[in-house]
Amino acid sequence: MTSVLAETAGAVGPAGPAGPAGPGATLDSSAATAPGRAGTRRRADRREAILGTAFMVFAREGYAQATLDMIAAEARVAKHTIYNHFGDKQAxxxxxxxxxxxxxxxxxxxxxxxxxxxxxxxxxxxxxxxxxxxxxxxxxxxxxxxxxxxxxxxxxxxxxxxxxxxxxxxxxxxxxxxxxxxxxxxxxxxxxxxxxxxxxxxxxxxxxxxxxxxxxxxxxxxxxxxxxxxxxxxxxxxxxxxxxxxx
Amino acid sequence: MTSVLAETAGAVGPAGPAGPAGPGATLDSSAATAPGRAGTRRRADRREAILGTAFMVFAREGYAQATLDMIAAEARVAKHTIYNHFGDKQAxxxxxxxxxxxxxxxxxxxxxxxxxxxxxxxxxxxxxxxxxxxxxxxxxxxxxxxxxxxxxxxxxxxxxxxxxxxxxxxxxxxxxxxxxxxxxxxxxxxxxxxxxxxxxxxxxxxxxxxxxxxxxxxxxxxxxxxxxxxxxxxxxxxxxxxxxxxx
DNA sequence: GCTATAGTGCACTGGTCAGTGCAGAACTGT
DNA sequence: ACAGTTCTGCACTGACCAGTGCACTATAGC
Structure with missing residues (x-):
């Protein structure tokens, strides 16, 4: 049990057009450690955003149908960043x-x-x-x-x-x-x-x-x-x- | 679709790649009933073979990964025949x-x-x-x-x-x-x-x-x-x- | 036999997508 | 300000696949 209890509350939301009952949780979590300017998240923040978004997209579309372009767009991240963090789709x-x-x-x-x-x-x-x-x-x-x-x-x-x-x-x-x-x-x-x-x-x-x-x-x-x-x-x-x- | 009990067990399923399915008598139940029109036995048999194989392939590979070429090959049937029977992959x-x-x-x-x-x-x-x-x-x-x-x-x-x-x-x-x-x-x-x-x-x-x-x-x-x-x-x-x- | 229906084999189109390469922008600590 | 790392946008390749067209064969009913 290393970081089981360390995770923060839902910082990620799909904000997609097909959201069934999604609360107004957009991706602008911000305000965590970053100053006023948006887009100044650190590497760990990005990693977590990617993970959360990827999970939602995978679950919504299925692994094969989910594209990395989708995940990247929804996580507000470049596709390269995902490969940089995780290597490939399976990982x-x-x-x-x-x-x-x-x-x-x-x-x-x-x-x-x-x-x-x-x-x-x-x-x-x-x-x-x-x-x-x-x-x-x-x-x-x-x-x-x-x-x-x-x-x-x-x-x-x-x-x-x-x-x-x-x-x-x-x-x-x-x-x-x-x-x-x-x-x-x-x-x-x-x-x-x-x-x-x-x-x-x-x-x-x-x-x-x-x-x-x-x-x-x-x-x-x-x-x-x-x-x-x-x-x-x-x-x-x-x-x-x-x-x-x-x- | 009220014929729930009409479908008896074990009518479908060329299990292995070297299945016994031949061109002539594949799954012939040889029922001389011929309700309505005679001669549609062959077509119905093929339809059922496709359905059973398709289910197994879909379940094994997932819908997106399963290809109609796979299903056609495993059901010993031409891809066209599948389209002829069901229209498209979703159907x-x-x-x-x-x-x-x-x-x-x-x-x-x-x-x-x-x-x-x-x-x-x-x-x-x-x-x-x-x-x-x-x-x-x-x-x-x-x-x-x-x-x-x-x-x-x-x-x-x-x-x-x-x-x-x-x-x-x-x-x-x-x-x-x-x-x-x-x-x-x-x-x-x-x-x-x-x-x-x-x-x-x-x-x-x-x-x-x-x-x-x-x-x-x-x-x-x-x-x-x-x-x-x-x-x-x-x-x-x-x-x-x-x-x-x-x- | 003849004809219509059903099935086969092959080649092809058009679209999608994982993964890469590159050049430049943005942020990091010092 | 500077150097190093990380992120971004775009374009591209190579592979895979749904669905179609065509020429041909097999079967069943007359």
Missing amino acids: LLRAAIAAESDKALAKNLAAVDGLRDLDGDVRVLLEDVGYRLIGCFCDERGWALRRLLYAEINQFPDLLDIIQGRAASPVTEALADRLARLALAGRLRLTDPAAAAEQLAALLTGSLEARARFGTRAVPDDEKRAVARAAVDTFLHAFGAPSPTDA | LLRAAIAAESDKALAKNLAAVDGLRDLDGDVRVLLEDVGYRLIGCFCDERGWALRRLLYAEINQFPDLLDIIQGRAASPVTEALADRLARLALAGRLRLTDPAAAAEQLAALLTGSLEARARFGTRAVPDDEKRAVARAAVDTFLHAFGAPSPTDA
């Missing part, structure tokens, strides 16, 4: 996916960390974490990452190694850790925390593919809450400790 | 996905139909159906279909309409129907069959994406059985009727 794809996976993992782990305090109603606790995990899963960039992985895993099998340790597995493990603590505190009844975490994750995200139509539909907030509630309800039927307030 | 993709979705749906519905007889232990019944559904999900062509949908849903949003009614939804509905029958017979305790079916499906398939590494790893049979068992176990904790043999 750019790998770097973009690695960077985005790091961000996604950080978001997911932050959500699971909501289970850190062991006080309060377990049901409320789990529903809250579940809702936040669903939020990560339904994020536009979350869908984009998953779409890109599905699409290119055949052409680039080494993407598996790249996301190894950055994907769902560490999240499930962290969740299992938290569930184990809850069980130790007598608030859950389970013998295999990993299996329980896997099933909770499945209950939370399993129906989202259909609900979100493969990421083309934004799942409304109350629907996310309902899914989280139903998932936790079923989960507690199986793993809840028989407490006084148990139904 | 071929749509037709291939529609045909494959029909087959996948038929397989899934057949699996759910295992719940038709209401006798026997509910746990055994559900585990069996679950195992078969997992088998459909982990099928090579199942992964290929999902991969292709994820990959191209942005370029061809109308694919959603094409798989509408051929995808997971009808399967979940059929499963809900069966669960409702079981509940009515007092063998399950549930108020919302659709929600219960959705959760059962989620428990069954939710962990498979990670286990199968996005379809690049074959999940061994005992692992499938274990997932089905765990899923049904949790499901019955939430929705099982308090029967004499209930734990």
Whole structure:
């Protein structure tokens, strides 16, 4: 875990004509370290802008359809600069996916960390974490990452190694850790925390593919809450400790 | 396109480069039915061969990378014939996905139909159906279909309409129907069959994406059985009727 | 046999795009 | 101000590919 938590907030936006629900985030992030004049970004800033833009373009167009001219134009960068930084198109794809996976993992782990305090109603606790995990899963960039992985895993099998340790597995493990603590505190009844975490994750995200139509539909907030509630309800039927307030 | 169940298995697919496809009797089902006009058997056979091959090539290479020369060569057919049947590359993709979705749906519905007889232990019944559904999900062509949908849903949003009614939804509905029958017979305790079916499906398939590494790893049979068992176990904790043999 | 339909093989057009070369502009630290 | 690095704009090559045109062959129905 080197720079997982070091990334800054979304400094990159497509600003394309086909933006579905893009907020007004243009590329003029500026104001980071540069003085008033635009276009005085340092090398690292450019690199990050290229990575973010490349990821969005790759996800939107697909690897083969995405052109480096597109990415360069959208990142407000010369095509040469991309080659200067990454060498070729394939390396750019790998770097973009690695960077985005790091961000996604950080978001997911932050959500699971909501289970850190062991006080309060377990049901409320789990529903809250579940809702936040669903939020990560339904994020536009979350869908984009998953779409890109599905699409290119055949052409680039080494993407598996790249996301190894950055994907769902560490999240499930962290969740299992938290569930184990809850069980130790007598608030859950389970013998295999990993299996329980896997099933909770499945209950939370399993129906989202259909609900979100493969990421083309934004799942409304109350629907996310309902899914989280139903998932936790079923989960507690199986793993809840028989407490006084148990139904 | 209501002939979902009319397409039986294994009608398509010259697997290797040295396939047995000859000029004369390629995939001759030799049905003497001849509905409407006779003599169109040959054309229909070629059409189906093209569809099956095109689906595999699209899934393997991705839409943009797949070339019609590739498909034509692998289907043992002239490129012109493809254009003659489908017009252009996009139409071929749509037709291939529609045909494959029909087959996948038929397989899934057949699996759910295992719940038709209401006798026997509910746990055994559900585990069996679950195992078969997992088998459909982990099928090579199942992964290929999902991969292709994820990959191209942005370029061809109308694919959603094409798989509408051929995808997971009808399967979940059929499963809900069966669960409702079981509940009515007092063998399950549930108020919302659709929600219960959705959760059962989620428990069954939710962990498979990670286990199968996005379809690049074959999940061994005992692992499938274990997932089905765990899923049904949790499901019955939430929705099982308090029967004499209930734990 | 004859004819229409369907399929084949080849060559070709027009467009796209990864990657490169070059010359000059802009920014870096000193 | 200066030297070195980085970025930019433009033009270009070489390769690949969807889709077409044409001459020809194979099949099925009469």
